[in-house]
Amino acid sequence: MIRVLVVDDETLVRTGLRMILQPADDIEVVGEAADGREAVEAVLRHRPDVVLLDVRMPVLDGISAAAEIGAQPSPPRIVMLTTFDLDDYVHSALKAGAVGFLLKDAQPHELVAAVRTAAAGNAMLAPTVTKRLISRFADIKPAARARLEVLTAREREVVLCVARGLSNAEIGRELSMSETTVKAHVSRSLAKLDLTNRVQAAILVHDAGLA
Structure with a gap:
């Protein structure tokens, strides 16, 4: 419940x-x-x-x-x-x-x-609403791009998909990975970026001007 x-x-x-x-x-x-x-x-x-x-x-x-x-x-x-x-x-x-x-x-x-x-x-992360909000307030910041450099190429791909509002299942289909693997990539990426949830990851990507 x-x-x-x-x-x-x-x-x-x-x-x-x-x-x-x-x-x-x-x-x-x-x-x-x-x-x-x-x-x-x-x-x-x-x-x-x-x-x-x-x-x-x-x-x-x-x-x-x-x-x-x-x-x-x-x-x-x-x-x-x-x-x-x-x-x-x-x-x-x-x-x-x-x-x-x-x-x-x-x-x-x-x-x-x-x-x-x-x-x-x-x-x-509803695409029609949340992206409008994030893009409306986000400023491109070099520091944001620097933070993303700690990610591997695959982790970066996953995080960019997160910023687009995709679910784990949708990311898996787009990147040809299992949903379990996607979840692991998301968790590891959040830990590396010192973030607590997917919304913060999306904001960081938008701040970096990569959305």
Whole structure:
């Protein structure tokens, strides 16, 4: 069972998210919070697997809350909730360790899929949304390219595919590798780059101007 904490300062939004998630047999909404400070405390109390975290909230904003939650032992996966056009600083949340973001006008099945994807340890790298966000904020930095030089040629190919939003299965088909081999390459590359998730790897590739 995937334990989910819903965080938004609007009661109707929290109620709507709960109603969408509750019918799923493998998802349980274990709690709600109305601001970032409540969210940090609720994570300690409920120990969710996934936190749906609004960006703009009173008391403590979503980005600051994400940083505090990420600093906890065995932190949950964080998916930011955003309207995209208004929340220009979501990029900072991704760099802080959030595994991705979801638009508030997403379809119900997309919300359920997002929770399952995050719980499985994968990043929310939807090509039509996440790439727009990353490319909008990323600056080409020589330092970013230098960091990628620690990778082997094969690892570099895999990381470039990650930046395109491909899943392990899709990368395997494109590079003629087994999904297990792809997963090993991704894990090894993240370790070499001192990154915690695929979103950060994608941002690094975009920062390097190689996407």
